[in-house]
Amino acid sequence: MLRNTLLLVMLLGTLSSCEKEIEYKGKELNNFLVLNAKLTEGETIRIELTRSNTIFENKAIKTIGDADVQLFIDGEYVETLQAYNFFKDAPNYNQEHYSGEAYYYLYNTESVKAGSTYTIKIKHSDYNDISASTQVPSKADAWIKNIESENGNLNYTVAIKDEPGKNFYRLRVKGCYDYQTINGVNETGCTYLGYHSVSTKDPVLSFNRIIDEDSFTDYPDNVYLLFDDELFDGETYELKFSIRGEKTDDADIEIIQLDENLYRYYNTVQMRDYYEDYAFSEPVRVYSNIKGGAGVLGSNNSHLMTLENHN
Incomplete structure (x- = not known):
C-alpha cells in the first residue's frame, strides 16, 4: 500500500512539473480585411469587402462600406471605387447572414x-x-x-489548343431537361450541372491521374471540374467526358481559362471541404x-460553345 502511494505521489509530481504558462498576446483576435472579387x-x-470574425464573435458577415478602394489597370491609377x-x-435578398448593411464596390x-x-489597393483607418x-x-x-449518344449518355470530345x-482551366456544362409543372404543363429547364452529373476517366479531370475501375484512392472530388495543362503544355488536347440524359439541342459547354489565383483558390476550397470531416x-x-x-x-475568361454552331 505504501509503495503504491509513493508511486502515485511521484506521478503527480511529474505531471505538475510538465505545466508551463504561456502568455497569450491576443494578436490572433485582431480583425482584418477580406477582399473577394x-x-x-x-x-x-x-468587389466584396468584409472583415474577419474572431472565434468569440458570431458568424454573421460584416461588410465594409467606408474604405478607400483604389483601382489600377496595368500599373496606372484609374479610379477610387x-x-x-x-x-x-436587392431588397428581397435574405439578410439573415449579414450584420448590418451589405456593401459592394463597383x-x-x-x-x-x-x-x-488589375490591382486593387485598399485603406481603412481600423485595419491594415x-x-x-x-x-x-x-x-x-x-x-x-x-x-x-450511347445508352442515354452524351459522350463529348472537346479539343483545346493550349x-x-x-x-489553368475549368469545365462547365449547362444541361437541359423536360419536366411537368403542377398544372400539368410540359416545360424545359436548363441549369449548370454538378460534377456528379459529369462522368469522365480523363486524367486531366482527375488531377492528372489515371483512373480505372480497380483504383482506390482517398482524394478529393473535382467539384469545380478544374484542370491544368501539365499533360499537354503547348499542344492540342482532346478532353473526353459524358453527361447523362440531357437534350442535345440546348446543351452548352464552357471551357473557362482561369488565372492561377482563382485556380488555386477553387482547388484548396474543394480540398478543405473534403478533408474537414477527417479527424486526423x-x-x-x-x-x-x-x-x-x-x-x-482572381480572373477568368469563358469560351461558351453551343451545340448549334460547335465552336
Missing part, C-alpha cells in the same frame, strides 16, 4: 479586358492596408470536336493572394 472578361468589376448598398439594390466605366493586369493583383487570361481556343506555358487530417489552408488580409482577387 472574380474579374470576368467583358464584364464590369464588382464607390460603395453601393446591396440591400437597396467599377462600370469599362469592361474587363483580357491581358490587362491590403492589396492584390490579377492578370486576366485570354479566351481558351476550344471547340466541340465530336458528340456521340498556349505554351502554365495555363491536417487542416487545409484556403489559398489567398491578398497581401495584408485574406480572400482572393
